[in-house]
Amino acid sequence: MPQGVRRARVTGAVRGAVRGYGIRVLCALLVAVALGGCGKTPWNDPYPAADARANVLYAAFSERPKHLDPARAYSANEYEFIAQIYEPPLQYQYLDRPYRLVPLSAAAMPEVTYLDAHGRALAPGAPARRIAYTVYRIRIRRGIRYQPHPCFARGPDGRPLYLDLKPGALAGIRTLSGFRHTGTRELTAADFVYEIKRLADPRLHSPIFGLMSGYIVGLKGLERRLAKVRRDDPHGYIDLSRYPLAGARVTGRYTYEITIRGKYPQFRYWLAMPFFAPVPPEADRFYAQPGMARRNITLDWYPVGTGPYMLTENNPNRRMVLSRNPNFHPETYPRHGAPGDAAQGLLKDAGRRLPFVDRVVFSLEKESIPYWNKFLQGYYDMSGISSDSFDQAVQMGAQGQARLTPAMRAKGIRLRTSVVPAIYYMGFNMLDPVVGGYDARARALRRAISIAVDEEEYIAIFRNGRGIPAQGPIPPGIFGYRSGRAGIDPYVYDWVDGHARRKPIAAARALLARAGYPGGVDRRTGEPLTLYLDVASSSGPDQQALLDWYRKQFEKLGVQLVVRSTFYNRFQDKMRKGTEQIFLWGWNADYPDPENFLFLLYGPNGKVRHGGENAANYDNPEFDRLFDRMKDMADGPERLAIIDRMVAIADRDAPWVWGFYPKEFRLYQAWDHNVKPNPMANNSLKYLRIDPDLRARLRARWNRPVLWPLLAMAGLGLLFIAPAVITYRRKEHRPPRRGPD
């Protein structure tokens, strides 16, 4: 056969095969498209089709939680998970405002007994100076059982299956689910005491050890003893039951006592935090076995609790899944709430057993754009609002009231706002020779700046109205906060027509002149006044505009502001050494008590001298004396009067430009129920209810595939290909060019 003919046949066969294959692929694609179109789940559904109508709540997280060990976790993104898993003795009532503590794993509120230095009981109203110790007696609920976990698994002979693993027993096991058997047991008071002892374990570096060792009797001594043990065996199991702790004692199977030094009424709030949740010793023993840490199987990664949910999938690089704890004890939805809750339908589930949702799937979403778009497509059940999406979601009324845009309302999305118990402020370093000090000059300078920095404008520009200008250190919702005329800072605001109005800039200029800087020029030297603002640098898009805005605020007084933006570490270092002059800082409440805000101005809590949280290093003896009295008092008129006096002192000295109290805006889908933001309660997932059928219907409606752009693109492609084919044919059939000869 001539070679040319053979080649032509081979080429033809290849072409035929390619054409046949191409047709098959095209058919397969068409079938897939047709099937996809007929299917009930949208094509862009990121979740398995089987879960389309499942009772699953979908949420997102942007940052991997560092710790899930209740002795270590302290951040909001960590509490989002472990507060659903661990159950401390107390919790915040979900609906009530002001915030109110109620029993959780405790059967009742703790019995509090005051003792004098000789251990004799004192009357409940005994003066704080006579109280040497306070004993909290806690009785826990019977019948609470832990989630299923391998550390409780027992064989037919009753012996633990996985607590004494032999070398090689972990072969093939890479996650906790690799253990075939699980078990459970009843919660006992010893588990609570065990966790308190864990706070002293040097290996765990509990963030509250420093604070608690000052209160819980014997905790510091226990830490010293454990440190010696840890030197020889840094990661091994320590049977803490062999180390007695005077400040935490088991008094019965269901009762235990915590003894703290002196009177510290705020301690009850700590009992609502995971630091004081029970941890079974078996869990520590299980995770301490050789080979576990190498596989990243630790208590810091796989929590063991009694709460409504258990962590069944922990891949914080992708998703974390909380599933209903089958052993969860009976707990019901609150039967009463704050005024107006019933009208909002928040009591429809009153008395029904918790939790309502079977699973909560948290997906990692680092970028705000995909998160927001997936929320709009119905693939997340709730969402915050980033600055980029704010105008798309919310319209601010003339009076500053927020309402959803028509597009959001058409989707049935609901907006819930709440004032966060937190404050963001601009602080003055009171140790600084220019802005610090307590004389009339320094006060006048700080007050002038307080007037000039227009927080209302800041909130409008940089927070889309999500904040309330602060009038003092105590945010709304916390005892001691005063609204209205009585609550304004009289050095910065006037009360005009029923509203607080910032004093005119002329008043600030007059104060500046009184401070010795008329027109922003130092009267003594004739030099313009230059002040320095230290901030932690941020990569946010608003950062430069924000710093420019601060410069403009100071320019109103003729003062030059130099912004020193540094890495957060360096910034913190400056704060510790006190080399900053003016700084931006904030505080989120640990608990809803004024002590947790006023201690930020307490002298013995100064950052430079004492390493405390008083970043401004404010030190006023009268304020400190009043603080010492106030912190031990129960809420009431007497305490309120002292707080008023303290706030007045702080207003006069102006160690901070009070800044603002942040407001949180959250969006919820139409199928979410029982939604009421509670910034203090971290365990609120158990109250949420969803309507999966409505969600499936709306998702299908919102996510119908749009195919015409594909056809348009194919047509466009043909427009490009056609001339190419024509050119190709021309080139291939063009006769060879003749040479010049």
Added chain:
Amino acid sequence: MLAYIVRRILYAIPILIGVNVITFALFFAVNTPNDVARMQLGVKRVTPQAIEEWKREHGYDKPLFYNAARSGLARLTDTIFFQKSVRLFAFDFGRSDSGRDIGADIRQRMWPSLAIAVPVFIVGLLTNITMALLIVFFRATYLEVSAVVLTVVMMSISSLFYIIAGQFLIGKLMHLVPISGYSGGLSAFKFLVLPVAVGVISGIGSGTRWYRTIFLEEFGKDYVRTARAKGLSELRVLFRHVLKNGMVPILTGAVVILPLLFTGNLILESFFGIPGLGSYTIDAIQGQDFAIVRSMVFLGSVFYIVGLLLTDISYTLVDPRIRLR
């Protein structure tokens, strides 16, 4: 060739030590051991004692490079640099500063990275080469001019734009695939389609331009004229002769990045929520986890050196004239 490979591996040791020294110096020029401790212990209520204890436990209580308090060799070995670096050479990455086993994390996270990087690499390479050859085929026509303009425009656009535009058009407006996310097994397909398409499309501009230059250079050579004189079709000349002879520079660029596919794509992984090694490194830098940063930089260097070695070896495969000695 074996001697060559052994020699190259021995050369790699001082390079890796140098990379380690630079990484170490740069990291600790910005962060002190105290900062690292503070980052791990959190911001609220951290006591100086807790910081000292954490540093002691994690070996950050030693001097950085030189321990004057010790004698003999211990002056160099009893330092943070030595203690943290020496195990890397045995590929023992140890634990991260937050306590997780780095080796286990790398083994877990390299698969999602590969799931994106391998298709992007293969499809991208094939697409770019084909496009470049076609542009060469249509040289001196308006199609070439249009294609060159288009590739210049495409390479001028930030990859971020392709990502956001892809998510907006395909995910948000057309509802064809999920906007972001990841899943294991076969269901990973629907999550990978968009990032892979974006990865390929965003690389077309620069890749095609580069390969076109290579092929145009080959196109003027004598063997091409000879092939034409034999009566071969233009496409056959291009895809059989020009492509084969243009492989050496293509391999230089392609094989060297082959091992680096393991380390993932930082931006794609971050925007599409892919739990790979790219986002692992970024997270570690943001979280000031020196143990992970140092391990990933070390791994990247090793991969790069391996890539260069593979490139050299591949030359011998495509060009018989090249011998490694």
